[in-house]
Amino acid sequence: MRNQINQDVECTLFRTAFDTLSYTPATLGNYFADVVNGKYKQPVENVRALVASGRQEEANACKKNLPLLVAGGRMEGGRKREHLVGYSRCVTGDLDHVPGSPAELLCRAKALAYVKAGHISPSGTGLKLFVLVDSDMEHHEQAFAVVSRLLEADLPGVKVDPSGKDPNRGCFVSYDPTAFYKEVAEVVNIPVAPDQTDVFSPSEPRSLSNYIDKFEMNNPFTDGYRHSYVVRLASALNSAGFSQAEVTAECLYRYTAPGFGEKEILTTVGDIYRRYRTAHGSKNWCPPAAAATAGSLKSIKSITGTSENADLSDGSPLGPDIDDEDAGLPHFEKALLAALPTVLADALKGAVDDTEFDVLLLSSLTVLSTALPGVRGMNADDICYPPFYTLVIGPSGSGKGCISRAHKLVVPWQRAVYDNSFRKVAEYKKEKEAYELDKMKQRQGKSKPAPGTPLEEPQPVIQQQLHISGYTSTARMNEQLEANDPYASLLFENELESINNTLAQDFGGYGSVLNEAFHHEIVANSSKHNGSSFILHPKLGVLASGTPGMLLQLIPSTEKGLYSRFLIYRITGMSSYHPLTSSDDKLENAFYFDELGTRVLKIAQFLEKSSTFISFTDRQRKKLDRYFEREYYNVRVFGNEDIASVVLRHRMIIFRICMVLTALRKGEAELDVPKMKVGDDDFEMAFHIGTCCLRHSQLVSTTMKHSNSELHFKMPTAQLDLFAAMPDKFSTAEILEESVVRGISRASVFRMLKNAKNHKLLISYASGYYQKTDLGKSIAISDMG
Structure with a gap:
């Protein structure tokens, strides 16, 4: 254990466990002041009274209406893990049904230097203990395991509830005049391997100073723009994988000046690392000035030696970004x-x-x-x-x-359906009331059973x-x-x-x-x-x-x-502005x-x-099968296999659109026929609508994998067009050269070649040389290619 870091613990207080959209930010210190002063006294004592009388189910129901504290940090928009926007480095130890007196155990917990705060649970049978750690949110589960072992070793006989392994785990508020909160407590050290905190390319030296020197060449640090400069620099260093502590120290050394003090630099760097923690290490470090681009490629010879099993990340399997x-x-x-x-x-x-x-x-x-x-x-x-x-x-x-x-x-x-059902519900209620009245009279002996068939309990009717x-x-x-x-x-x-x-x-x-x-x-x-x-x-x-x-x-x-x-x-x-028209002059419109x-x-x-x-006609089925078989194998070989189900379900939706059009015609003409074939006109219209929407769905699917806030489309037919553009016989070098022009990664090309061989679209007649089969020759360049 080492000295404390940030002792001011940011928390989130939800109105109830079920209302996850009503919440307020809080600090652990303010929360404990409310626990001691009796802000939650009445509802908590109601829970404890139910527990004492043995009415556990009612106590649990009553407890669920209490406010809920998430000590793991600041949350926005809900209570799931992804809503945690500010991690507090606070681990909650939930000790249920502790042996002996909870008050005595709380005194023993208070004596532990690393326990920041603690109070008796709202049920009165356990404890809630709060411990600070020095690790980040990605290591919360590891931190929870370390804290659990410490508490269970220092407080023999207790068992920490494993639910606390989630940083978004909440605990119900309580009332406890004996609760304690320490302004300063020891922070538990969580051992983390170096490669779990900093992410660097193994081929490059670890040189933060060198990186910043290159960054400053194109981004001068000038008065009036110092804050924005540090924001951009911290963002780049976070993405490159440098640790927050290392970046903070270097920025303090380089940029502290009158009017731009240590506090502002600390706050700015810390805010960037907190807000964009998921981007940490997303771009392996390399000197910015030395970054190569596809346009700098001078010879295909530099890439022909790549293994087909290479795990390369250059480019995208779907080609370059395209605008709306x-x-x-x-x-x-x-x-x-x-x-x-x-x-x-x-x-x-x-x-x-x-x-x-x-x-x-x-x-x-x-x-x-x-x-x-x-x-x-x-x-x-x-x-x-x-x-x-x-x-x-x-x-x-x-x-x-x-x-x-x-x-x-x-x-x-x-x-109309609602009104008809409303009448049936009203009839059911009358029959139910008559049935209940008759049963009550018979139980009280006020009437004898009427001759004939006795009243039967009516079947429930729901609106x-x-x-x-x-x-x-x-x-x-x-x-x-x-x-x-x-x-x-x-x-x-x-x-x-x-x-x-x-x-x-x-x-x-x-x-x-x-x-x-x-x-x-x-x-x-x-x-x-x-x-x-x-x-x-x-x-x-x-x-x-x-x-x-x-x-x-x-x-x-x-x-x-x-x-x-x-x-x-x-x-x-671009959407167009629609002017007002004279149609607004007529109310009937x-x-x-x-x-x-x-x-x-x-x-x-x-x-x-x-x-x-x-039902379809045979001709209509054959047209559907020809089109969707081709589309199915196209996405299997040349695109995202996740959307193979999109292709198949669009075929089903086309049939449902055909059903709508056919049924409307029957209803409009009042044709009393039990079976109908889809008309050719209706089929062609449904086919056109469905296949157009399939294009929309395929294009939108290319945005689903993006983690950036700004989404770009990609060319869903990029690999198909690459394959179709190649001659009947071609070499690995030729298709790789063409892929560079089209912005498709080498790894994606090798995967496509492997899939094409598996699906008998081509054969390999020599090492690095391919020939298309008859099926492969039928692949044509798309409209988008």
Whole structure:
């Protein structure tokens, strides 16, 4: 153990364990003052009274309503580990059900020089002890293990709760007049190997002074810009892997001057290392002036000796970054969509530009997919229903808010289902009341059983509500999906932020429900508090919009299966200002989509009375298979394998769009036919919409792996175009030379060659020489290449 470092412990105080969005910053000293002064006296004594009377379950429930202290540091936006923005180097020792008297054990803990603070737990049966360590957050688990061993050795008979190994672990507040807090306590030293704290390239000497000298050549340290200079320098040194202590000492030596003192330098460097701790060592150190670029390559001979198994990190497997406006994301071709069902075509009449047309079309199809009762089909030998998921992603002010107009199309249908269900619930309540009254009279002996069939207990009827908001608990969503059957539910949110905030809560983790409901797989839930639910074929559509940042919060990685379940439309380029028009002079224009909703209601009511089975023709299946087989192997060989499921699920979504278009035509014409084939016009429109959105989804997927706050697109077909550009026979040197021009890393080229050989796209007829097979020759350069 060594002398103290920062003894002022920053903490976070949450209003309750469940309300993780209501919190205030605090210090450990202020918190202990409240513990001693009795700020939490009444609720804590209520808990202790319940414990003393043996009502442990009630005590636990009461305790969960207490405020929660996270001593691990300052948190922002929630209580998960990723919300910890300032680590306090404080380890919490939770000692439950201690042997003997907690008060006596607290006195013994106070005598330990390294225990910073301690109090009796709110239940009155244990202790909460707080110990400072000298390690960073990445070594918190190691620090917890060291502190646990110390406490268990110095306080024989106690056992430290292992839950404290997480730095975001909280403890309920307490009341204890005997609690102690030391202004200064010993700091426990945590042994950390040198290679765990500083990250350097093994081929370069460790020279901080040399690095700063090179940095100063292009970044002079001048009056008026000293603070910003130290910010930029500390950021670069943090990314290069130099330790905070070493950087602080060097900056104090070089830059301390009148008007720019030690305190400001210490604060600035410390703030950069705290805020960007995840970037520490992300760029291996090398002298800045000597950095080579792809443009400085003079001869291909310098790279032909690279092993195919080399682990190289130059470049990207998807090529260089491209800007939004250069992404080439397609709009829907209006000429191909001229034959839409009437109600859809009317919904699109007011679109002011191509983006609004596209967004209105997608959102209308999505909401209408949930208003087609009795419609189904088959996909890969499984029953399939029309509802599907859509996300509209774009920057603020890009026009994605028009999805609210499309939502009005299904409001009359949702209201009709609600009203009909409301009447059934009222009837059930009357029957239930009569049944209970009859039973009560019989128990009291006031009436004899009436002749005939005795009253039977009515089956429960739950109110149906097809609209589901993003702020819905998992239990409530399961209940609604079960109650709404056989109708489809619609999860609609104008802002993804609502869904993200709910998924961050313990009660709102319905991500698995979304995954299962997309495929109409069984959704089951069972808990003591909420009972059991079992939905055999859940039907759920999802429509939401948000910014690119909100999407990354919802789905940070393409490894999550939820990404492939969404039809994604990404708004790119410069959005246009829309001037006011004379249409605002007519009040009836505000109810245009409501009137369309009345027409949708009639279609839905007709379809409910006439069940519909929809299927493809053989020609349509063959066209789908030709296209998606090629796309499937393209992403397997030339792209990110995570998005192979994106390709397959877009094939399924195209079928669901076909079901929507076909069912709308049946409803509009009131055709009483049980089986329908998808019309060729409807198939071509659905195929066009689905394949355009696949392009959007593939491009957006290239942003999912980025850790930078500024996201850039990459070319999703970069490797395919490289392969297609090569002649039928080529050498390793030739393809590597071409890859340099295209900005594709050497390691990625070798992996692509290996995959291409495994999938019989080429053969190696000599060391370093390849020949394309007939299958490989069929690979053509993409539109983006």
